[in-house]
Amino acid sequence: MVHITSNQLFRRQRTKVGAQPGAIAAREDAIPTRIRLIRFDAAGFEERDAEPCEDFRSLVEEGHTLWIDVRGLADTDSIKDIGTAFGLSSLTIADLVNVGQRPKCEDLENALLIIARMVTMDDTHGLCWEQVSMAVGEGFLLTFQETTEDCFEPIRERIRKGNSLIRGNKSDLLGVLLLDAIVDGYFPVIENFGDKLETIETEVLNSPRSALLSDIYRIKRELGLFRRAAWPLRDALSRSMTDQTEILSPSTQPYLHDVRDHIIQVVDVLESYRELASSLIDVYLSSVSNRTNEVMRVLTIIATIFIPLGFLAGVYGMNFDTSKPGNLPELGWRYGYMFFWVAAVTIVFGLLGMFWKLGWLGGSDRGRDRK
């Protein structure tokens, strides 16, 4: 799967400014187009790679469902041909190819267009997002993916195994199940965020390091990106459930309903996590303030005790002419030195007493809290 770094997601695949609407601009790094065709009815199924030049339209037949899965968007001409064959307008085809669209559901005249974002997580690249577009029509389903890998394999497997739910229904149900698979793919990512936040939380509360802030920031940023994939989908699904469209049969509605419930839950948890991350920043900042305070206190205690003592020692280090009476007579006292130490110890205990009263002792603030 192409690795799309987080920030690239902020970029729509743009045509040149002023280009005609419907102009197509494939990504420079788009993957070569491969077309996979699955055609089934309750009784049997056929699966094969297809050539771009085939007349797919003629394969649509009453009682059969045709799923044309286009992976890799480099061959824009073929995509245009396929789209046109199934009655998609040039504007719609442009949306399929110019990836980075906002997730949406659109009721075209003869098909339902769904644009969503599929997410995968891998240890090397982190999160990878890709645009998946679906056009669901009477007897056919077109899907367009940026890469060759996807999360639809379990569904293909079920078609092959003759799963009655898919095989016994029409293309609209297949479309909804694919959408369900995409949304289902959000959950492991969300759990991963949850785990990371939990780890960070423990560290922030126990031993805050400055690197944690960057970590929290990065999570907040990725949550923001996630949210931009999930929110519009949630809205689109909710809207498309109230706008009755002919393409979705009544028996498909509960499944769409189910997908919508899941995406609502995704959005809910995303919001919770964002809030949690913000709270963690607060806690982190406060712990830094606390540490500064603690450091200051140690400095203040030490300095405040020794600076006066240093002065005292300095006094008795002066070279006044002690032969003159009144000039540093202490130096000549029998117990002068002992007098000095008594004074010093008195000062020390006096100051310690003051700090005690101010509540500054007890080592660190943390220590004090444990009591």
Next chain:
Amino acid sequence: MVHITSNQLFRRQRTKVGAQPGAIAAREDAIPTRIRLIRFDAAGFEERDAEPCEDFRSLVEEGHTLWIDVRGLADTDSIKDIGTAFGLSSLTIADLVNVGQRPKCEDLENALLIIARMVTMDDTHGLCWEQVSMAVGEGFLLTFQETTEDCFEPIRERIRKGNSLIRGNKSDLLGVLLLDAIVDGYFPVIENFGDKLETIETEVLNSPRSALLSDIYRIKRELGLFRRAAWPLRDALSRSMTDQTEILSPSTQPYLHDVRDHIIQVVDVLESYRELASSLIDVYLSSVSNRTNEVMRVLTIIATIFIPLGFLAGVYGMNFDTSKPGNLPELGWRYGYMFFWVAAVTIVFGLLGMFWKLGWLGGSDRGRDRK
């Protein structure tokens, strides 16, 4: 009751990615299923443990109410059977078993599905949340709980004692009363939050310790979880009151209304508490700043006074050759030592005067405030 730690709540019990919608995945730590059957009409009632294999459907009878209470969700097959017997779709049954659903009310064709979260608080584990699902239909009520303990005992007791409100009405009222019991169970938890916040508030305002911040953070986090249980329920109830459903009889409406009023109040107070917690963080942070400021001031006063004095003593400790005129003649003065002390005291009072003018004296800032 199974202890579900706060963060686990962020996790839906998920089937594998790409699994068919309606696939069931019981928690690994799910509790063995026990089924409790209560059947009553105005005249009499029957209560007993039931076998999973029974034909419950045949027990539904005009004029009777059948309450099948399924506790523990490990035996997914039986649950599937029961659900199917009462006409629930596989998607709905999956919602019952795959716990961690978002609270919702759904008007199925032949039943009203309510999913809510029950909360209990115990000293060892803190808050424990479990999913409670109800399917209310004509003459029957199914409830599905994660654990064997619940807050429905007072209602069962009232059925046994022949309480006319329950015994004289249908399953819809019983369902609403159970929901009422769940929402009622939120209030002691909320009060507990209130008590904790009050304690923290007192401490923050009087003697802020750094541990308080973690406490506030934890409360905010738990309030966030609570909110995710309460908000969706509030919305679902409000919506289900405007969408007239046939299952709820007019006489039940006021009770549902009452439950909704309670949940609105819960949400209100939760929001207040969250805001309060945020304010407390501000106050806490400010008190840390204040303490740092105070510590700094003490350091500055002591250091600023003694550093110049130390320098003065250092000057008279220099070993210049006093035999040369002009080299430290003070050392030979008759009142040189006294002169030194006069200079020192002058410096001290000068600096103290400066601090006085800057308003830094008066010990601590706190002391100053009390005046």
Next chain:
Amino acid sequence: MVHITSNQLFRRQRTKVGAQPGAIAAREDAIPTRIRLIRFDAAGFEERDAEPCEDFRSLVEEGHTLWIDVRGLADTDSIKDIGTAFGLSSLTIADLVNVGQRPKCEDLENALLIIARMVTMDDTHGLCWEQVSMAVGEGFLLTFQETTEDCFEPIRERIRKGNSLIRGNKSDLLGVLLLDAIVDGYFPVIENFGDKLETIETEVLNSPRSALLSDIYRIKRELGLFRRAAWPLRDALSRSMTDQTEILSPSTQPYLHDVRDHIIQVVDVLESYRELASSLIDVYLSSVSNRTNEVMRVLTIIATIFIPLGFLAGVYGMNFDTSKPGNLPELGWRYGYMFFWVAAVTIVFGLLGMFWKLGWLGGSDRGRDRK
């Protein structure tokens, strides 16, 4: 008036968990119930204390308005009787007695239920909130108050004096006027908040003390409580104006409109105050930072000047054997001491120059601002 501390407001008067909806739980400290009856028409009026056991319902008469004012909610049996007599359901009666309800307007079948919160301010206790419930029906008005003191006396006085507006209209207008009196009672409290904020504002901008933060916090907290009394009432009134109810006659509508305008204004100002309080916290925190900065600067200036000087003095206090050439020859110079002072003064002015360039001089930052 019973003093209800701010936080208690967060608590609904709760029945036991699992109690039947409509169960009644009077506050333990509820005040003994006293019933005051006012009955009037355009021509005359009658006012007297009533016994709980009276048959109030029979007093309702075409053309007359009966106002039964129940003060103190201890005698729940009587309240139940009265409510039942006027056709209130047990759920509604429970709302009257289980104080701490969220303000609301509800259109019962035969009456309009209004629950609001009355506020009074007194120097000893601060704000006191109590629940006032009204049931307005054809020819009668029931009011239920927690305490014996209220803000309805001016209205009673007007009834006694034969005020044509009240005496010439029905119970619905009387109800709206009572509500108006309650909302009118919010304004002095709001002004009091305004005065306090103004005082705090002046202090924060001029001489921030750490106690101010607690003051702001407490005001924010009380504003939050106030808002929880005002917002729901605003919504309830707005809603009850669009839902045409039969109980409110067209001639009463403008008065209800007026009350709603007032409560909207209350909410507006509350929001402004909350925002103002938040801004003040920002300003306060910033002033603490500024002070710390100022303290730091003084310390830095003094320490930075005297520490090098102290070192210099230390150097010439060393006991190197000056008989060896090159060992501290300065000590033996004719103008060695003068040389020392020249060096010292040079250092001082060099550092002062550096501070000047950094813009640290000018005493305090405040002083600098005044220029």
Next chain:
Amino acid sequence: MVHITSNQLFRRQRTKVGAQPGAIAAREDAIPTRIRLIRFDAAGFEERDAEPCEDFRSLVEEGHTLWIDVRGLADTDSIKDIGTAFGLSSLTIADLVNVGQRPKCEDLENALLIIARMVTMDDTHGLCWEQVSMAVGEGFLLTFQETTEDCFEPIRERIRKGNSLIRGNKSDLLGVLLLDAIVDGYFPVIENFGDKLETIETEVLNSPRSALLSDIYRIKRELGLFRRAAWPLRDALSRSMTDQTEILSPSTQPYLHDVRDHIIQVVDVLESYRELASSLIDVYLSSVSNRTNEVMRVLTIIATIFIPLGFLAGVYGMNFDTSKPGNLPELGWRYGYMFFWVAAVTIVFGLLGMFWKLGWLGGSDRGRDRK
């Protein structure tokens, strides 16, 4: 114009608590009432001061527009008489006199009531707000202002000069034009805020002084007040454009539309400014933190260098009996003093090197940024 300080705006001119709705309470400092009458049709016009006791109603005539402009609200009796003559209810009249109302548009039966706030800015008092109320009816327009000065003079001038737009239309257009003049008066104030914010912005970014925070706070506060004048007016106008009212003729609608566009723009810019002000506070606080950091660094560098040196000098200032071998032999070395300086210089450069590595050198942080 009466100077109304910002905070007074938070205060409604209140009648006594419990007063009858519609009770009138003129401000104690209300200005004596003067009535100015303008009456015109397309052909001619008449302008004169009027007596309060005149029978204004009789001046309303088919084809003529009568504008009664009441300035100063002290003479509440006359205002009551005028209002009653034109069919205003006592509640409406109270709104005219009890200034401090929330801006609103209300469709009375026979007139359209518009309450807005007029703003003027003057160098001495800052912003001055006054309530302007308008009642637009068939053939007449009543305006009520708190003071004698207003922003309507250009419109009067245009009436005098026979401007066809005003003279050829009815009272509703005149009312909308007056409202337009009020909203137009908001723009110079907004520009003034913009200029102030720009000045503060430059200062905050370049040389933050602590007084700036108070300035920003004051602007935020005034923007808050402004917003409380503009928002409700915006809502009221938007609403009154959808609620078709008979009083506004179709030809007047585009002008009302225009006024609404302006007030929407005002609100937009106000929100931008409020946000800008909040951002500026952040930047300011950060610059204070930066300065503290810079001060700290200077202190640390100086202290860290000289404290060890001071210790070194102290060591060689000790009075050990050097006759005993091993006791401070350095004092007797030939190059002892040079040895001391070599050690000192080594320490200095070692520490400077450490600071260099930590990136603390380069004088101030600002200096470093410029590179």
Next chain:
Amino acid sequence: MVHITSNQLFRRQRTKVGAQPGAIAAREDAIPTRIRLIRFDAAGFEERDAEPCEDFRSLVEEGHTLWIDVRGLADTDSIKDIGTAFGLSSLTIADLVNVGQRPKCEDLENALLIIARMVTMDDTHGLCWEQVSMAVGEGFLLTFQETTEDCFEPIRERIRKGNSLIRGNKSDLLGVLLLDAIVDGYFPVIENFGDKLETIETEVLNSPRSALLSDIYRIKRELGLFRRAAWPLRDALSRSMTDQTEILSPSTQPYLHDVRDHIIQVVDVLESYRELASSLIDVYLSSVSNRTNEVMRVLTIIATIFIPLGFLAGVYGMNFDTSKPGNLPELGWRYGYMFFWVAAVTIVFGLLGMFWKLGWLGGSDRGRDRK
């Protein structure tokens, strides 16, 4: 293109306060008006500069599209003439000339008015915004731009080349395509913001300099301005798609839909960026706190170690009369000096041990994090 600085955007081109609505006030620095006329049908096209005095209205012909492009708004009389010729009201014409209007779509009786903001970016001036107004009517399209440069050239080129989409459709499609070109022009600007934020992000996380805050602030400010251009346009387009207007033919709707999708995406990304910028401020502030903490720790460690040592050295530098027994006997010890060093080293290690336990060692906090 005229450079409009960011802040000027906050200013509407205002007529004098009290001026009649519809009064025109050209900017003082408005550019001389040039009129470019394009007239085409499917078969042919004509393009030429036009004189202001021409009778444009007569050029409108069934089957042809007339595009009058007015660039530079100095010649207000001609603009007025043209507007009047095409039936625009004086209020509408004023909106065209008094630039700084809020973007909007308005359905005039005979035309659709669209006001939008065109943005260009150039290295010298940064962002330049200009108002572009369009009036789309039956057979004609008027555009009014502030400057001579625009982003419409690609569209003109397509007209010249006989592009069938434009040439085969009516003026409404042309209008939508121009709008599309304007919105397309937003994307490079947004990408530029994205790049800047990414750069700042890297710096904030790695080596925060104080100048970064100003940079973030400036980006937030410009994003705020951008948002004020994009939001109202989004709302206006969404609204104009639900309000069916006759001027937009059904075949144009998908193109308008497309433009709306783009502007929604723009708004989405703007919001993300604003949030990102706010998070960056948090991270920046925290890194300043961290640095202060680090500086403090170094100071504290050095000072805490050397101040006691300095005192010790001071003690042995005292001049007590050692001939008296008990007065500084250490000075006469054989290993007195060694004793001193042992004491000193003990102190140093003792303190280092304490710091180790407090976790203060490891140089900088950053260093510790890397481990």
